[in-house]
Ligand SMILES: [Ca+2]
């Protein structure tokens with residue numbers, strides 16, 4: 001028996017670029033097994049996933065094509081391919097959350113037949129497409145630049161490195177930070193640092209370095225906590241949809257609450273440094289007497 005060949009991919013996408021001065025993606029020769037109606041796409045945005053099958057054998061083909069995200073089947077579509085050149089484009093709609101995914105299309109329940117014959121089940125040499133590996137980022141300000149590449153995540157013209165609330169464009173804390181009294185406090189602190197630097201420049205340099213490092217940590221952690229919080233929120237919604245009161249749901253809610261509190265602290269500069277100061281004071285107030293007693297030999 002001749003081997004049935006189902007081509008899941010063809011060759012290379014040809015993008016028309018010159019004739020009309022406009023570049024259009026995803027039109028022309030197929031470049032890969034799996035493609036999308038737009039790229040990049042971001043968490044929370046619906047995206048359509050495509051694949052194509054072709055049959056160059058002497059058999060008519062019937063079966064199902066399913067799309068999988070990881071090991072989760074998200075769709076299943078009936079496919080029929082006539083012999084000697086039949087083809088069919090198959091698609092599924094998917095709304096991803098933040099994360100990294102492997103997307104595949106798989107042929108299931110494959111059957112072939114010649115004209116007048118009863119279809120019979122067969123095993124194909126290739127039933128799974130080449131996987132499409134996708135990292136799906138958040139795009140807080142919807143400017144089509146993911147947060148990991150965006151230097152201003154909330155699109156308020158304040159760079160993330162200087163933004164007191166980098167993921168909240170209209171944060172009240174941000175507004176107060178940009179006016180008085182926080183900005184006045186910042187100016188006063190800077191003035192003190194400038195004066196001290198005239199006498200002990202080394203100390204000021206160290207203080208500024210430490211503050212800069214802390215600020216970088218705060219901004220980076222604020223973003224990763226927000227991403228984790230969104231993921232936890234989706235997990236809780238999913239658990240709630242499946243069962244109302246399971247252990248995983250309660251655990252998910254506890255995690256979500258903890259991440260929300262942590263997110264609030266890291267996302268708001270004033271709160272972050274207040275908490276940091278309290279912890280620092282607590283640690284130092286215990287460490288200094290300890291070392292003092294050690295030094296005195298008490
Ligand atoms: Ca963005």
Ligand SMILES: [Ca+2]
Nearest residue numbers: 154156158163
């Ligand atoms: Ca910003």
